[in-house]
Structure formats: C-alpha cells, structure tokens
Amino acid sequence: MKRGFVAAVAAAALAAGIATGSGGLAAAGQxxxxxxxxxxxxxxxxxxxxxxxxxxxxxxxxxxxxxxxxxxxxxxxxxxxxxxxxxxxxxxxxxxxxxxxxxxxxxxxxxxxxxxxxxxxxxxxxxxxxxxxxxxxxxxxxxxxxx
Structure with a gap:
C-alpha cells in the first residue's frame, strides 16, 4: 500500500514537471x-x-x-x-x-x-x-x- 502511494506521488510530481515545461523536477518546496x-x-x-x-x-x-x-x-x-x-x-x-x-x-x-x-x-x-x-x-x- 505504501509503495503504491509513493509511486503515485512520484508520478504526479513527474507529470507536474512535464506540464510546466521544466524538463526536470525542482527541489521540494522550491x-x-x-x-x-x-x-x-x-x-x-x-x-x-x-x-x-x-x-x-x-x-x-x-x-x-x-x-x-x-x-x-x-x-x-x-x-x-x-x-x-x-x-x-x-x-x-x-x-x-x-x-x-x-x-x-x-x-x-x-x-x-x-x-x-x-x-x-x-x-x-x-x-x-x-x-x-x-x-x-x-x-x-x-x-x-x-x-
């Protein structure tokens, strides 16, 4: 269960990075x-x-x-x-x-x-x-x- 949640959060973060055109992930909270x-x-x-x-x-x-x-x-x-x-x-x-x-x-x-x-x-x-x-x-x- 916890592993699935972590994977979902990681996928959402990756999608946010792609959607904003950042080409990568910003540091947490940045x-x-x-x-x-x-x-x-x-x-x-x-x-x-x-x-x-x-x-x-x-x-x-x-x-x-x-x-x-x-x-x-x-x-x-x-x-x-x-x-x-x-x-x-x-x-x-x-x-x-x-x-x-x-x-x-x-x-x-x-x-x-x-x-x-x-x-x-x-x-x-x-x-x-x-x-x-x-x-x-x-x-x-x-x-x-x-x-």
Missing amino acids: ARTTWDGIYTEEQAARGEPLYQEWCASCHAPDMSGGDLAPGLVGGEFVWNWSGITVGQLFERLRISMPQENPSSVTRAQKADILAFMLYVNEFPAGEHELADRTNMLEQIMFEAIQP
Missing part, C-alpha cells in the same frame, strides 16, 4: 521563478517584432512607456510585478492588451511578447519556451531579485 530560464532566446526574438507592431505605439519602442501607458522595462516594471506569478502578468496581457483589441493577438504571440519583455529586463533564457496557458504560468513566481 518554486520556479523568472530567474530559472522560463523562455527561450528564439521565443524572445519572435516577440520583438510583435512588440513593435502591437505594443510600441503606447509603451514606446524602447519599452520606456508613454503618456498613458507604463514602462515595461527597468526597476519600476520589475518591482511592480515582483512577488506575484507570471500567470497573473500573462493574464493581464491576455485580457487587456492591446487595449483597443485584445483578441487581435493570439495567446502564443502574447507569450512571445512576454518572453521579449523578460529578455529586455535581463531575466535569463532557458531551454523551454514560455507556455501560453495561464494555469501553467501560475506555477512560476515573478521575482525582481535573483535568489
């Missing part, structure tokens, strides 16, 4: 963060032209912000989102950006844009692409300071 390489360089590269097309008119080509839109680079942006999940940030992008027509940009494109934002804010790239599903991104904490 949440993934923005410092764990949660996007790829290729994904960020795809996100740059999408950002310029869909976001730069309000947030500025260099992400510094505009009259009505906040900056998306630097300390103010990073500290504003620190301590919440990447899923919450993605959901904000998903439901409200671009402001004039949020459904004009697909989930995959928004994940690419978010990867570009992480790249510009100097979070490291990794081996797996950032997911385009909020529930998967809820497992990743946005942390301003590298642990």
Whole structure:
C-alpha cells in the first residue's frame, strides 16, 4: 500500500514537471521563478517584432512607456510585478492588451511578447519556451531579485 502511494506521488510530481515545461523536477518546496530560464532566446526574438507592431505605439519602442501607458522595462516594471506569478502578468496581457483589441493577438504571440519583455529586463533564457496557458504560468513566481 505504501509503495503504491509513493509511486503515485512520484508520478504526479513527474507529470507536474512535464506540464510546466521544466524538463526536470525542482527541489521540494522550491518554486520556479523568472530567474530559472522560463523562455527561450528564439521565443524572445519572435516577440520583438510583435512588440513593435502591437505594443510600441503606447509603451514606446524602447519599452520606456508613454503618456498613458507604463514602462515595461527597468526597476519600476520589475518591482511592480515582483512577488506575484507570471500567470497573473500573462493574464493581464491576455485580457487587456492591446487595449483597443485584445483578441487581435493570439495567446502564443502574447507569450512571445512576454518572453521579449523578460529578455529586455535581463531575466535569463532557458531551454523551454514560455507556455501560453495561464494555469501553467501560475506555477512560476515573478521575482525582481535573483535568489
């Protein structure tokens, strides 16, 4: 009985690692963060032209912000989102950006844009692409300071 329970727990942990795209298992109790390489360089590269097309008119080509839109680079942006999940940030992008027509940009494109934002804010790239599903991104904490 105990052996079956342990096997079930191990299988669930493995499935969670695969579902989050981690490619491995985190240490017990250790949440993934923005410092764990949660996007790829290729994904960020795809996100740059999408950002310029869909976001730069309000947030500025260099992400510094505009009259009505906040900056998306630097300390103010990073500290504003620190301590919440990447899923919450993605959901904000998903439901409200671009402001004039949020459904004009697909989930995959928004994940690419978010990867570009992480790249510009100097979070490291990794081996797996950032997911385009909020529930998967809820497992990743946005942390301003590298642990």
